[in-house]
Amino acid sequence: MSDTYLNLVNTGFTKKVAKQLGLPQPAPLRRYEPGQPLLQGAVLVLGRGSESDALAGYLSADWDLDVHRHATPGTRYSAVVLALTELTHPDQLAEPVLAAGAVLKSLPKGARVVTVSRASRADDAPAVAAARQGVDGLLRSLAKELRGGSTGNGVVLAADVPVTAPSVVGALRFFLSTKSAFVDGQLLAVDSAAGTLPEDWSAPLAGRVAVVTGAARGIGASIADTLARDGATVVAVDIPAAGEQLVTVANRVHGTALQLDVTADDAGARILEHALQRHGRLDIVVHNAGITRDKLLANMAPDTWDSVLAVNIASQLRINEALLTSGDFTDAPRIVSLASTSGIAGNRGQTNYAASKGGVIGMVRATAPLLEAFGGTANAVAPGFIETEMTARIPAVTRQVARRLNSLQQGGQPVDVAETVAFLASPAAGGVVGRVLRVCGQNLVGQ
Amino acid sequence: MARPTTPTPEVRRAYVLGGNRIPFARAGGPYVRASNQDMLTAAIDGLVARYGLQGERIGEVAAGAVLKHSKDFNLTREAVLGSALSAETPAYDVQQACATGLETVVSLSNKIRLGQLESAIAGGVDSTSDAPIAVSNRLRRALLDLSRAKTVGQKLAAVSKIRPKDLAPVAPNTGEPRTHLSMGEHQALTTAQWEITQAAQDEIALASHQRLAAAYDSGFFDDLVTPFRGLTRDANLRADSSLEKLAKLKPAFGLGLDTPATMTAGNSTPLSDGASTVLLGSADWAAAHDLVPLASVVDAEAGAVDFVHGDDGLLMAPAFAVPRLLARNGLTLADVDLVEIHEAFAATVLTTLAAWESEEFGRTRLGLDGAFGTVDRARLNVHGSSLAAGHPFAATGGRIIATVSKELHRRKEATGAPVRALVSVCAAGGLGLTAILEAA
Amino acid sequence: MTPGGATTTVLLPEVPSLGGLYARGAGLSLARRMRPGPSALPDVEYVVRGVQSSSEHLTDYQHLLGESGSDELPAGFVHVLAFPVATALMVRSDFPLPLVGLVHLANRVTQLRPLRLGDVLDVRATATDLRPHRSGTQVDLVTEVSVDGSVAWRGVSTYLARGVFLAGTVTEPSETFVPPTPTGRWKLDGDVGRRYAAVSGDRNPIHLSALSAKALGFPRAIAHGMYTASRALADVGAGRGDAFEWAAEFVKPVLLPGTVTVRIARSSEGFAFAGWDARSGKPHLTGSVTPLR
Structure with missing residues (x-):
């Protein structure tokens, strides 16, 4: 789906006009392509302490980045990492934050600012908790200042999680990379040191078998493409009626097509049977299949409510139960479920949809602990406004407004959701337990 | 120095590993713009997607179409080249009228049985919507003469032979070339000969619709059919059909006979568009590709009747082929758990069954002591057949084989006991092809 | 003689x-x-x-x-x-x-x-x-x-x-024709007379066009009798063998264009054939092909 406005304000005469009128100036986002370097320039790592040093050392040694600990005048940093895990008082924020502020104006387009901090807890000393929680507020605000497709995100470590734990490093790399192009203003919690780093960052899912539901088109098709690109063997699932497009996807990703209604009682068993029979294992399930039946609650018919709940949440619960009780979903399994910003912030006319998507958030939170013993996790991805066939049906003016209501002033692409899914499905994300990661360009709605 | 002798090949089993077809459309329906190549490619691609065969070099792909454009001389190979299979997959075209699809299964299975092939895809396709239109014979000859003409005089002579009426295009018809009777008219003669009533035909048609609808509703076709051009189920399927509705239809064939005309549009197959494929392989190939054998293709027998001189009905060849096939395998109709008789017309099924149940036919035509036997209707076309699904001529064999193989496997999984199926397809030209399959 | x-x-x-x-x-x-x-x-x-x-x-x-x-x-x-x-x-x-x-x-x-x-x-x-x-x-x-x-x-x-x-007595039994079960049909275009005339040389005007046929008292052109008999022989096919007797009687002429319903089937002696008008039940020709052994 194309965004005409975005194209207009970035080309030729119309670009000039838009600038003079002070119209929103969304920048084209740079997205991941195989072989792309992680960063195109030096990275400035700010913050004091041994953990900050350790992180800087890791970026330099393991990823071969050009790491600066102090801003060198005249350098255009492609990324700024604020290593803030050792803060004990809000007073300590000023030095690194202001140092970051000093380079913001010289950041190139598509730059990255990432904070690495620790979660504040009730049993922290008040000053420590204040400093830690302060990072959240500052990151979200900083992200809103960034322009030119630059993003700001944060990794929030639970106590005792080392700064070089797989999920910290994995999340940091995701946020630094173009894979997180439409993820902005988000703070991702890393709950444990679980997870493993890939031998090859270009194929983090090598050897893994993934099932993607609703894979025939849109976001699901993009997830299938992305998981396959990352090395996974993909089972593309969709309802029989979508079989024609499903074939295209399955053949494109060299996977297999499984025509299946996810609401069928035996859907979980059939998914597992197909994956085990055809591919010998099952590691990743992406619950992407979903429908909308928008209606004001005052006008909601039981069928309209039931069908959305049945497809969007009840089917996932039933399939997960089948997987968890099978004994065949135990090798660092990953469940990634599609939530929605509607499920977080609410949306008029979507009580049914929001209930199902809120349900997804609750489901992954409660499912993740059940998988922890096997090194598994369950997490959710909450897309904001994504340019799909579904959003293309929104009335034109509403669509234009919806697109601009975020810090990046544009809608995301299906691949942005897919990249986030791929990250959460990766072995490196084993320490992210029952969380929700928004892919919304820092949408103005909700949390 | 002794030269090595060529070893005689061991015969092994050939298995049906799966199938895929697109829903069958009615002529002039959603596939009206789709060519045979489009549909066959879609059916192959769906098979590739279902079984993860992208880039795979399959041993051989054989398929065909009954109504074929001359540009489709290499139809199957062209479909393979347009598919997700390896471009190094060989292919060839087969044509045996409505038995084309089944013949591809039989011949490829035999190659697998002999060790010539490890894997194969059998198939068929037909479009009555995109049927070839030819120029008249006289125009064609004149144009060929013109192309060979060297002098102006020769060219003028060639052109001068063309008459205005020669310019009218010639559409294909399903009439028999030697008798110029349509298939329906031929069947009407046989129907009258065996005194088959419209009520009996309507019952066959109703069962076909009800059973096919039930199979769709239960998800049976989820891994046999891939939608195409927005069509998700066979367009001809009427789940709400009833004997009352069928009885109201006007007879369509047999009107010129002095016996009651009993064959209607409801108990005859409509002209259809569609394509089907069947994945075949050896046990080793199946194991190496993590595929479950569904059924093995045990044996096959072709037959033909002299309908030109009125000896037998046009579509009665299977009535002769099946007794030979079963006898060769030491079987009787009672040993067969599933019977698939292609429903060219409901009356075709009924005249075949009537012939087998006839003492006289058994003695005088089959050379038996009495009647050949009776088919338990509960075993007949258990998931419906062509009356409900439609009948894109060459695609019907693949539809039947994939459907019955899945059912055979399902029954064996449930009971553990051996399960056997008989498949019978009648065809134009007085042809018939029949086969035995066994659950793997 | x-x-x-x-x-x-x-x-x-x-x-x-x-x-x-x-x-x-x-x-x-x-x-x-x-x-x-x-x-x-x-x-x-x-x-x-x-x-x-x-x-x-x-x-x-x-x-x-x-x-x-x-x-x-x-x-x-x-x-x-x-x-x-x-x-x-x-x-x-x-x-x-x-x-x-x-x-x-x-x-x-x-x-x-x-x-x-x-x-x-x-x-x-x-x-x-x-x-x-x-x-x-x-x-x-x-x-x-x-x-x-x-x-x-x-x-x-x-x-x-x-x-x-x-002078003399006529002794010809007029058998009534009962149409048998057909085995086929000939659809004869209007130009069949001209086309058979071209291969046979028999350009009798009654076969060539409606106009020329009318001049001789026929409503339309009629098919050559030998065309119909020869088609019946062709329809018998290889079953006639190398040596045979082929007999045809022409009853009612076939008006062109026209449709002749036919039965060409095995009989006790060899093959019998008949062509008739399905609507009227009137015969156009009857005949037989009898292999000689």
């Missing part, structure tokens, strides 16, 4: 063209109709030696009639080659019946052994058995084709001259 028994032999240098013969016949016919009644047949045989056919002619014939494309000459094709010799006899001034308006009533061919492309054929024709018919007078034209002095093919074509009466 064999043609060899005639006292006079007329040796023609080549098979004459039917067109020329008809032109002559037309002139003579007017004169003959003036006569009070036919008397006797001329005691003469017509002979053409060294007749050969071309592969183009044979192929055109085979395609039109639905015969297999072999080098064997279909019995109907031999008729096409040989019959003009009999026609030459019929346009003699002493032949008692008028050529124009003669109706082909029946045809019987005995094929003793196959003839092939390249065989050099000798053709002899005689007229025999002038006899009364309820509508006039009929006569048999007997044509024999031999290779190297040995007869391979013998045809007897029975013609009727309407309204030309002989």
Whole structure:
């Protein structure tokens, strides 16, 4: 789906006009392509302490980045990492934050600012908790200042999680990379040191078998493409009626097509049977299949409510139960479920949809602990406004407004959701337990 | 120095590993713009997607179409080249009228049985919507003469032979070339000969619709059919059909006979568009590709009747082929758990069954002591057949084989006991092809 | 009676063209109709030696009639080659019946052994058995084709001259025709008469167009009787064998364009055939092909 406005304000005469009128100036986002370097320039790592040093050392040694600990005048940093895990008082924020502020104006387009901090807890000393929680507020605000497709995100470590734990490093790399192009203003919690780093960052899912539901088109098709690109063997699932497009996807990703209604009682068993029979294992399930039946609650018919709940949440619960009780979903399994910003912030006319998507958030939170013993996790991805066939049906003016209501002033692409899914499905994300990661360009709605 | 002798090949089993077809459309329906190549490619691609065969070099792909454009001389190979299979997959075209699809299964299975092939895809396709239109014979000859003409005089002579009426295009018809009777008219003669009533035909048609609808509703076709051009189920399927509705239809064939005309549009197959494929392989190939054998293709027998001189009905060849096939395998109709008789017309099924149940036919035509036997209707076309699904001529064999193989496997999984199926397809030209399959 | 028994032999240098013969016949016919009644047949045989056919002619014939494309000459094709010799006899001034308006009533061919492309054929024709018919007078034209002095093919074509009466009694049972179960259908286009005329040389105007047929009293053009008999023979196919007797009786003419419903089926002796109008139930032709063993 194309965004005409975005194209207009970035080309030729119309670009000039838009600038003079002070119209929103969304920048084209740079997205991941195989072989792309992680960063195109030096990275400035700010913050004091041994953990900050350790992180800087890791970026330099393991990823071969050009790491600066102090801003060198005249350098255009492609990324700024604020290593803030050792803060004990809000007073300590000023030095690194202001140092970051000093380079913001010289950041190139598509730059990255990432904070690495620790979660504040009730049993922290008040000053420590204040400093830690302060990072959240500052990151979200900083992200809103960034322009030119630059993003700001944060990794929030639970106590005792080392700064070089797989999920910290994995999340940091995701946020630094173009894979997180439409993820902005988000703070991702890393709950444990679980997870493993890939031998090859270009194929983090090598050897893994993934099932993607609703894979025939849109976001699901993009997830299938992305998981396959990352090395996974993909089972593309969709309802029989979508079989024609499903074939295209399955053949494109060299996977297999499984025509299946996810609401069928035996859907979980059939998914597992197909994956085990055809591919010998099952590691990743992406619950992407979903429908909308928008209606004001005052006008909601039981069928309209039931069908959305049945497809969007009840089917996932039933399939997960089948997987968890099978004994065949135990090798660092990953469940990634599609939530929605509607499920977080609410949306008029979507009580049914929001209930199902809120349900997804609750489901992954409660499912993740059940998988922890096997090194598994369950997490959710909450897309904001994504340019799909579904959003293309929104009335034109509403669509234009919806697109601009975020810090990046544009809608995301299906691949942005897919990249986030791929990250959460990766072995490196084993320490992210029952969380929700928004892919919304820092949408103005909700949390 | 002794030269090595060529070893005689061991015969092994050939298995049906799966199938895929697109829903069958009615002529002039959603596939009206789709060519045979489009549909066959879609059916192959769906098979590739279902079984993860992208880039795979399959041993051989054989398929065909009954109504074929001359540009489709290499139809199957062209479909393979347009598919997700390896471009190094060989292919060839087969044509045996409505038995084309089944013949591809039989011949490829035999190659697998002999060790010539490890894997194969059998198939068929037909479009009555995109049927070839030819120029008249006289125009064609004149144009060929013109192309060979060297002098102006020769060219003028060639052109001068063309008459205005020669310019009218010639559409294909399903009439028999030697008798110029349509298939329906031929069947009407046989129907009258065996005194088959419209009520009996309507019952066959109703069962076909009800059973096919039930199979769709239960998800049976989820891994046999891939939608195409927005069509998700066979367009001809009427789940709400009833004997009352069928009885109201006007007879369509047999009107010129002095016996009651009993064959209607409801108990005859409509002209259809569609394509089907069947994945075949050896046990080793199946194991190496993590595929479950569904059924093995045990044996096959072709037959033909002299309908030109009125000896037998046009579509009665299977009535002769099946007794030979079963006898060769030491079987009787009672040993067969599933019977698939292609429903060219409901009356075709009924005249075949009537012939087998006839003492006289058994003695005088089959050379038996009495009647050949009776088919338990509960075993007949258990998931419906062509009356409900439609009948894109060459695609019907693949539809039947994939459907019955899945059912055979399902029954064996449930009971553990051996399960056997008989498949019978009648065809134009007085042809018939029949086969035995066994659950793997 | 064999043609060899005639006292006079007329040796023609080549098979004459039917067109020329008809032109002559037309002139003579007017004169003959003036006569009070036919008397006797001329005691003469017509002979053409060294007749050969071309592969183009044979192929055109085979395609039109639905015969297999072999080098064997279909019995109907031999008729096409040989019959003009009999026609030459019929346009003699002493032949008692008028050529124009003669109706082909029946045809019987005995094929003793196959003839092939390249065989050099000798053709002899005689007229025999002038006899009364309820509508006039009929006569048999007997044509024999031999290779190297040995007869391979013998045809007897029975013609009727309407309204030309002989003395004597007519004994012809009129059997009622009951249409049997059909085995096929011939759909005959309006140009079938012209197309058969092109391969047979028989350009009798009654076959060529509605206009020319009307001039001779037919509502539309009619198919050649030999076209229908030859198609029936082709439909019998290889089952006729190398040697057979092929007999046809022409009952009602087939108006063109038209549809003939046919039954061509095995009988106790060989094959029986019939063609009729499905709507009226009236027969166009009946006949048989009987293998000789």
